[in-house]
Amino acid sequence: MELFTIGFPTAFSLQNLAFCFAGVFLGTLAGALPGIGALTAVTLLLPITFHLDPTAAIIMLAGVYYGTEYGGSTASILLNLPGTAANAVTCLDGYPMSQQGRAGIALFVTTIGSFVGGSIGILVLLALSPLLVAFSLAFGPAEYFAIMVFGLLAAATIAQGSPIKGLGMVVVGLLLGTVGIDINSGAYRFTFGFFDLFDGISLIVLAMGLFGVTEVIAAINEQADTRERKLNKVSLRSMIPTRDDVKRSIMPILRGSGIGCLLGPLPGTGPTIASFISYSVEKRVSKDPSRFGKGAIEGVASPEASNNAAGQTAFVPTLLLGIPGSATMALMIGALMIHGISPGPRLMVNHPEMFWGLIASFWIGNVLLVILNIPLIGIWVRLLSIPSRFLYPIVVVLICLGTYTATSNIFDIWLLIVFGLAGYLMRILRFEPAPVLVGFILGPMVEENLRRAMLLADGSFLEILSRPLAGSIIALTVVLAVILVAMGVKSYLQQKGELVVE
Amino acid sequence: MENRGIVDLAGGAFLALIGLVFLVGSFDYGIGTATEMKAGYFPMVLGGIAAAIGLFIAVSGWSRPDAFPAIPWRPVIAITAALTAFALLIEHAGIIPAAFAAVVLSSLANAGAGVVSTLVLAASVSLSAWALFSIGFGLPIPAFGSLL
Numbered sequence: 001m002e003l004f005t006i007g008f009p010t011a012f013s014l015q016n017l018a019f020c021f022a023g024v025f026l027g028t029l030a031g032a033l034p035g036i037g038a039l040t041a042v043t044l045l046l047p048i049t050f051h052l053d054p055t056a057a058i059i060m061l062a063g064v065y066y067g068t069e070y071g072g073s074t075a076s077i078l079l080n081l082p083g084t085a086a087n088a089v090t091c092l093d094g095y096p097m098s099q100q101g102r103a104g105i106a107l108f109v110t111t112i113g114s115f116v117g118g119s120i121g122i123l124v125l126l127a128l129s130p131l132l133v134a135f136s137l138a139f140g141p142a143e144y145f146a147i148m149v150f151g152l153l154a155a156a157t158i159a160q161g162s163p164i165k166g167l168g169m170v171v172v173g174l175l176l177g178t179v180g181i182d183i184n185s186g187a188y189r190f191t192f193g194f195f196d197l198f199d200g201i202s203l204i205v206l207a208m209g210l211f212g213v214t215e216v217i218a219a220i221n222e223q224a225d226t227r228e229r230k231l232n233k234v235s236l237r238s239m240i241p242t243r244d245d246v247k248r249s250i251m252p253i254l255r256g257s258g259i260g261c262l263l264g265p266l267p268g269t270g271p272t273i274a275s276f277i278s279y280s281v282e283k284r285v286s287k288d289p290s291r292f293g294k295g296a297i298e299g300v301a302s303p304e305a306s307n308n309a310a311g312q313t314a315f316v317p318t319l320l321l322g323i324p325g326s327a328t329m330a331l332m333i334g335a336l337m338i339h340g341i342s343p344g345p346r347l348m349v350n351h352p353e354m355f356w357g358l359i360a361s362f363w364i365g366n367v368l369l370v371i372l373n374i375p376l377i378g379i380w381v382r383l384l385s386i387p388s389r390f391l392y393p394i395v396v397v398l399i400c401l402g403t404y405t406a407t408s409n410i411f412d413i414w415l416l417i418v419f420g421l422a423g424y425l426m427r428i429l430r431f432e433p434a435p436v437l438v439g440f441i442l443g444p445m446v447e448e449n450l451r452r453a454m455l456l457a458d459g460s461f462l463e464i465l466s467r468p469l470a471g472s473i474i475a476l477t478v479v480l481a482v483i484l485v486a487m488g489v490k491s492y493l494q495q496k497g498e499l500v501v502e
Numbered sequence: 503m504e505n506r507g508i509v510d511l512a513g514g515a516f517l518a519l520i521g522l523v524f525l526v527g528s529f530d531y532g533i534g535t536a537t538e539m540k541a542g543y544f545p546m547v548l549g550g551i552a553a554a555i556g557l558f559i560a561v562s563g564w565s566r567p568d569a570f571p572a573i574p575w576r577p578v579i580a581i582t583a584a585l586t587a588f589a590l591l592i593e594h595a596g597i598i599p600a601a602f603a604a605v606v607l608s609s610l611a612n613a614g615a616g617v618v619s620t621l622v623l624a625a626s627v628s629l630s631a632w633a634l635f636s637i638g639f640g641l642p643i644p645a646f647g648s649l650l
Contacts, residue, residue, distance in 0.1 A: 429513035459537030
């Protein structure tokens, strides 16, 4: 009910509507450009939100986030280059469709699939929110500590690369979060003599370094390999699907949405994994799996519905528990904290206009995205033909100015260089930088809740374990850790086996 | 040439070093007890975990043959130079020279960038940066500083 009494009036105010449009527009743009994903795009826009009112800021950043998922499919289908990781699986059947002259239909189906997925995701978000709030009222510091540790472990280890390296990165993020004044004792920790570090490391500097500078260096290096691109024109007429196409896409879109809704709120999974799982589900339920990879429309419809549904439901734990499932969601929390708003169960009560306005804006944004991606598809297609060597210098200037204007402190640019180079070194050594940010955002909260919980439990960890809720979350964390260790040992032994064979 | 597990060895050692720095440093802030933790408790535990994970990665990577990847020096140096130039110029020279230098230097990351197109890009980006940030957002950054 509040959605209509508070949400839509807030979202339809001229200012919020404008920022919603700006967000989804820039999101589609960033998504369509290969090499710039949601994480980089949200990072680049984070400094601007300093100058906005918090509701407009979060509406814009969220628009960028789900907008990239729409735009990302364009590059996947037309160029066989995934615009973002969550669209990678769309290449498998989207590009063959494009080669068969069916690019228009593929783009149409992905947009409609994204819209349906997004809308179902919003409905699930609405249904889950009150349940989660009721549930979280039973949470004390011990429970928050337990669920944060679980979230950190899952976010660091499930999504990408080696789990143990992801865990290492999350710990580095937690450590970086301790830099600066300690709110309990007033001690200045790990400032290494720099006065500029007394307030801690700025989130903007860390994110810009790890996801801006690092990504630009990596993208320049990778694009050196991809030369001329051939682009087909996409006309509106070519987007009209046949009756057979429509019939084939309906069930995959619904199945994809369901999978996305399920995986979105879980830490560590999110849109990318949702799209991969729904692709493999489609392949399994299909009567003729051999069509996949050769332009099957189910193979683009389902993953695109799935990643958008997951994109929306990912906001459930982020907004209502304050626990981000991914680095992009961690940035959303960071953007709210810049304005002194802490996400959590009380967000809905304390800032109803923001909470409901944001959810209403999701719907408006999804409608805007359909308009941007069907009638205006020609713009994005032309955009893809701009050589990317013009793009990266612009991004570099945005990084510099964004970092500098946030604090007007030159020290932050030196720190940016340090994090950028460290991030690139991490990439070369096959460490993923994203978990660092999740750790960095949650670090102070983890420490605070741990301190309070241990004080209440009189220093006995057993006391915390004996609490039913905290204990079961910790048990779940241990199970997850055991599975990860088992998987690690297995792959280690396999590699060893291969060595022996060699 | 085959370096035994050099990537994980280097990465693990790097991580362990970070952990050790925080572990050692945490003792300066007082550890306290589990009931009443002082400022050093949390970083001490985490520093220890980071050092242990780093050590584990280094040791388990040791048995895996792996060549150290080639570092693409050109973009690394060009982007670092662009950021450095921006940091040196922004306060005294103003937003237009700083953005201009950043565009020119970061364009050098690509081997194929032409001189004319780079200068045109630099001019248009620095002018729009000034228009957007100094005029649009009203930030107190002059177009050209006093030193120029």
